């Protein structure tokens with residue numbers, strides 16, 4: 001009998017994971033990737049001995065990685081050399097106060113009490129809630145496939161309405177635990193990973209600060225790109241074929257099915273097509289227009305970021321691995337980014353110094369620094385001046401660094417590479433340059449996110465950040481596994 005075939009469009013985390021599961025089920029799998037290497041948003045740039053993870057820098061939700069690697073037949077400890085990062089973040093507030101988020105509870109208690117008397121007890125209660133949200137959320141919402149509405153709207157899921165607080169506003173919910181706005185910010189800023197402001201995010205997302213403190217933030221030796229290398233090795237061992245530097249031009253459809261993909265004007269046929277490229281982009285650029293692309297364009301998208309990658313001729317030991325500057329006008333920051341699609345006047349921002357965790361990320365006595373400034377995604381009218389916004393963002397980074405007594409970093413830059421939303425769109429075909437795809441507000445969560453399967457072309461499937469369950473590296477692995485399960489069950493493998 002002829003072996004059935006699947007073409008995967010894109011070698012992002014979801015695509016590589018799905019391809020591996022499919023190949024292990026005996027399918028002939030070809031991954032076609034427009035760029036010259038796998039990884040998608042989890043990318044790497046190396047120059048003159050400096051190595052930059054250009055997308056993800058935080059390995060969070062280690063338990064989810066563990067189960068997803070196990071589902072691929074691998075142990076995470078065998079394929080990655082992991083180190084726990086503790087303290088996870090150094091938070092720096094506008095008034096000069098600092099907080100090192102650590103799993104050393106004694107140190108955390110001492111620090112928190114200087115911000116607000118009794119706040120450690122508040123944190124313990126918040127962690128209790130985060131524990132519930134994390135475990136119920138992962139089990140009932142993240143790791144499960146919802147093929148039809150009745151899989152989601154079940155009696156069993158009904159208690160989730162009060163158990164994981166999807167209808168409660170995250171920031172408002174913080175008043176039950178802390179009064180000090182700095183502490184409310186310290187345990188809600190993680191919502192930005194979902195492309196959301198805590199002022200609109202559901203309180204369900206307390207699962208993020210919970211897992212960061214309880215399960216840890218980790219770092220794989222060699223950087224986050226080593227996850228891509230590990231996954232690609234598993235895929236190749238399973239027999240997946242990768243074709244790089246090749247863009248899929250369109251998905252060829254016929255009636256109610258996809259026949260294959262067009263590459264360099266040639267049709268490559270397959271029994272199923274799995275699109276890992278950003279879902280709204282696929283509807284807009286790779287499929288016949290039937291009104292769906294416009295509907296998707298009007299959904300809510302996550303923010304974007306302006307990133308700076310600097311090779312420095314000096315080491316800045318003062319900078320811990322993950323430093324976060326949180327602005328006192330916390331709410332206005334999110335309003336500027338999400339509502340006005342712009343750069344705040346005093347943006348919160350993040351600095352990553354990977355050489356603090358792995359000396360091989362920079363040459364001896366030099367440093368590798370990544371600065372990330374959240375910004376609105378590209379607007380419909382194209383009115384944003386990205387060169388100007390990039391230059392403003394760079395100025396904000398230097399200004400923030402000087403508040404830590406680092407005044408000479410600019411003069412020690414050997415080279416700079418930077419990304420704006422235009423770069424994100426061009427490099428990875430991300431709609432609106434939005435770094436996390438469709439955002440995760442209530443109307444775009446769980447079953448309400450676009451399905452893993454096209455409603456009309458039934459042998460066309462999706463995986464990745466803009467489909468289910470949503471953004472993040474381990475979640476993309478879940479998405480890949482769920483999409484592969486659908487394909488193997490539909491092809492009766």
Ligand SMILES: Cc1cc2nc3c(=O)[nH]c(=O)nc-3n(C[C@H](O)[C@H](O)[C@H](O)COP(=O)(O)OP(=O)(O)OC[C@H]3O[C@@H](n4cnc5c(N)ncnc54)[C@H](O)[C@@H]3O)c2cc1C
Nearest residue numbers: 010012014034040041055056057058248277464465472473
């Ligand atoms: C700045 C930034 C920081 C982040 N930080 C974190 C973090 O710390 N921790 C975390 O867990 N997650 C983080 N994320 C999120 C995480 O990186 C993503 O959710 C995840 O990598 C998305 O994977 P994906 O499967 O959707 O594939 P994608 O990364 O979207 O890959 C899709 C692939 O499809 C390819 N493609 C597109 N169009 C075509 C075409 N026509 N033909 C062929 N190939 C095509 C693209 O080139 C790309 O390689 C971050 C993301 C960004 C951008």
